[in-house]
Amino acid sequence: MTDSFVVTVAGAEQISPNLRRVTLTGEALRTWESTGQADEFVHVHIPDAEPAEGWEDDHDIARHYTIRRWNPQVPSVDIDIVTHGHGRGASWAREAVEGDAVAISDAHGYYSPPEGSTRRLLVADATGLPAVARILEEATPDETFDVLIELISMDDAIALPSPATVNVEWRVSGNGRGPSALVSCMERMDEPEGDVYVWVACESAQSRRARKFIKETWPRHYTLYRIVGYWHVDAEEQLRKWEALTDAQRERYMEIWDENRPDEVNWEELEPYLQELGL
Ligand SMILES: Cc1cc2nc3c(=O)[nH]c(=O)nc-3n(C[C@H](O)[C@H](O)[C@H](O)COP(=O)(O)OP(=O)(O)OC[C@H]3O[C@@H](n4cnc5c(N)ncnc54)[C@H](O)[C@@H]3O)c2cc1C
Incomplete structure (x- = not known):
């Protein structure tokens, strides 16, 4: 990730009690390119320091956020941010107002189901919900999804429209408020058969537990799963x-x-x- 695109906040709205959507716009987005991967993310440079060389990897000033929606015609991007307590990113999302300037990096994504496979298992906490929403929105009618999402509150269970066949299980647990139930829920599931693609995005200790569980209990080729640690408790x-x-x-x-x-x-x-x- 090397490029830097300076954009401004076009608006911000609360889409559920703990999830705030910030829309970013600007001429610089005309040259920003989507990877086409539905969990693609950017580094957002949170203001009060000039973006410096290598700022994308500098946690003092930059945070990772999923591109929930890209509207190339406007051009604009939406990012949905969990407003969890303190934290530079969470505070910025709470306070963002039209006209605030930020820089975003170019995009990178992880979600890559193998060609020909149509069945998926998605497991995420609230930070993975924006990616899950986009994955489902951009899916095709021949796909089938089992989805497990851990939330701060059931009031954050947003609509997840999709042309695919989708079965969603919501839970209230984890998210820094208590122990995560994601891996224990996975332990109670039947092993995904054949070419089911498994994608997990959540707190890092949980993502490592999920990887250990998959390797030991649902052994599968590396192309059939992708597990990403999104934050550290x-x-x-x-x-x-x-x-x-x-x-x-x-x-x-x-x-x-x-x-x-x-x-x-x-x-x-x-x-x-x-x-x-x-x-
Ligand atoms: C590829 C990728 C995509 C991501 N996409 C999104 C997204 O679309 N929306 C989103 O909200 N997040 C997303 N995240 C997670 C986000 O980058 C982290 O939660 C980040 O740490 C938030 O920064 P912050 O400044 O608010 O908190 P930080 O300054 O990083 O942390 C401050 C404190 O808050 C705690 N904390 C951080 N995040 C959380 C949380 N979510 N819940 C509870 N406590 C927390 C930390 O443990 C720390 O104690 C993504 C991460 C990755 C790697």
Whole structure:
């Protein structure tokens, strides 16, 4: 992710008690390109510092958000933000008003069901709901989805229109308010058969538990699942542990994460290394 697009807030609206939609617009979006992947996301540079070289990866000033909708004709993009307590991103979403300037990066996505497969299992907490909504909206009528979503409140259970066949289970748990039930719910499901594509997006410790569960209980080819950690419940502690690593340990981490390999293949080596490091 290298490019930076300066845009302005066109409007913000509460779409449920804990989810706020911010619409961004600007001429710069005429050259912004969608990846076409329905869970695509950008880094949003939250103002009060000038975007500097490499700002996309700087958690001091930038946050990841899913592109919930892209309207190339306007041009505009919508992002739906969980307004969870403190946090630069959450506070910005709460306070955003028309005309506020931000920068966004180019887009990157993970959701890639193999060609020919039509059945999916989507598992997410509130931060993954915008991606789930877009995945379902952009699906085709021959697709079938089982969806498990963990919310802060049932009042956040937004409509999920789709041309596909969709079965949704909503739960109130996790999301930083209490223990997540996502993996225990997965443990009670029947193993997805054949070429069902499994996509999981949630808090990072839960996403790692989900990966361990899938590898041990629903073993499948790496092309048939994608699991993404969206946030850390213990973010400050994780950062402290990361900063305490030696240069050699960080270099080893970077070596393992080989951009030329599929992410889930990288994870096979990364997970044991993270455990060795106590991360
Ligand atoms: C690919 C990708 C796509 C994402 N898409 C979205 C999206 O569309 N909408 C969205 O809302 N989020 C999304 N996220 C998650 C979002 O980037 C994180 O939640 C981010 O940490 C929020 O930043 P913040 O400044 O509000 O909080 P931070 O400053 O990062 O954290 C401050 C404190 O809040 C806690 N915290 C952070 N996020 C949450 C949360 N969601 N619930 C409860 N506590 C939290 C942290 O543990 C920390 O203690 C996505 C993440 C990724 C990786």
